[in-house]
Amino acid sequence: MTVPQRDLESDPAAGSARRILVVAHTGREEARAVTRAIVGALLGHGLVVRMLEDEAKESELPAGVEVESVPCEAAGADECELVLVIGGDGTILRACELTHGTTTPLLGVNLGHVGFLAEAESEEVDTMIERVVARRWSVDERLTLDVQVFQGKEKVASTWALNEASVEKAVRSRMLEVVVEVDGRPLSRFGCDGIVCATPTGSTAYNFSAGGPVVWPEVEALLMVPISAHALFARPMVVGPTSTLAVEVLARTEGAGVLWCDGRRTVDLPPGARIEVRRGASPVRLVRLHEAPFTDRLVAKFGLPVAGWRGAAERRRRQADHVHQDQP
Missing domain, CATH: 3.40.50.10330 (Probable inorganic polyphosphate/atp-NAD kinase; domain 1)
Known part of the structure; x- marks a missing residue:
């Protein structure tokens, strides 16, 4: 916005x-x-x-x-x-x-x-x-994320993120067994290397590397992307900004997890931990000097190939034809 x-x-x-x-x-x-x-x-x-x-x-x-x-x-x-x-x-x-x-x-x-x-x-x-x-x-x-961590009924941590809150396995040799939830309803259970919960701003960060969608910054949404999930249904998901995402680390899992917020703030996640992610109360405000659309930023930052695009030339040709038709 x-x-x-x-x-x-x-x-x-x-x-x-x-x-x-x-x-x-x-x-x-x-x-x-x-x-x-x-x-x-x-x-x-x-x-x-x-x-x-x-x-x-x-x-x-x-x-x-x-x-x-x-x-x-x-x-x-x-x-x-x-x-x-x-x-x-x-x-x-x-x-x-x-x-x-x-x-x-x-x-x-x-x-x-x-x-x-x-x-x-x-x-x-x-x-x-x-x-x-x-x-x-x-x-x-x-848009930012407010993140809460529960152990049983006790809230043990509260933090936030601009890009993403990622639940990851703490030991490389042990995958995490998790249940993911949207708006209080269970969606799926699987083993995985982790789960990324991201904002549109973070869609070009860790979410992008994990195979999640690129979301334009003005879109208000929350993203959930499994990492290397062992499941038939483990697709990236985009939900509304009022939804609550949750990840439960199953008590039976053999590995522990760790929560990373923007790659800067961490919380240890023992078996049984529950992480809830919702829209943050405090947005981050970024100064803009240019009015260039986000599409141009994507092309410039990722060096995307656009040579051969005829959109601008075709538009100019149509405008010229329109002017010519209007002339007496």
Whole structure:
């Protein structure tokens, strides 16, 4: 869902001092160089830059460059106009943890391989800075997942995900025996390597690798995709956004499982554990600088072959014919 950018007149985080939280992957010199350039440009336009302490130090900012250096637990994303993320999708997912539960949007600068969540490439930094300073951007609200884990009647964990919550076997040699459920009704029982419960945003991540469908971001839905299931009926499924998905690890299973959320947060799943997944209460907000359709993003990110497509040429020919027919 695309929503207008925040009301900067009434937003307390957008007062006289415009503050940007910069989150960076500092493990490579390329990323550190881009970080230094972006921080310098933002400061040059009179914006206040906030950085996490370790990243500010590791970025090797030039002498005289002053940023607000804060510990991770005091990042204060809700006090910032936006979070500018420099890295790949993994860095953006890490930044999502800082903004979860707030209305602060994220703007990703891709330095990774694919960067589906990012909006700008490193060579577009100058244009990106101009648009940030001028506040010329829109926001996409992305559906998230709320995930709960039960052992018996006791809830033992509660977490969330932007891309996916995956139930996986903990030991390679032991498959999981599970029952999957939709809206309180059992659907099937089988042995498998795991189950991916994904959002449309995550449909191009782990879900894609597991053979699940690609779902356009504006579609509100939840996905369930078995991984290497030993069953005749173990197809990828797409359900409505109000549905609840559940996976029960059978008590008789010989192997234990583990829950992974976005590949970052884990919960151990002993036999008998139950995982419930539903639409999250707090969406993630991603800044958009371009109005290009998702189809174009798919083609660009995956390098899909489209040579020979005559759609545009045929459309121009029809338009020309129509104009010619209208002439006296």
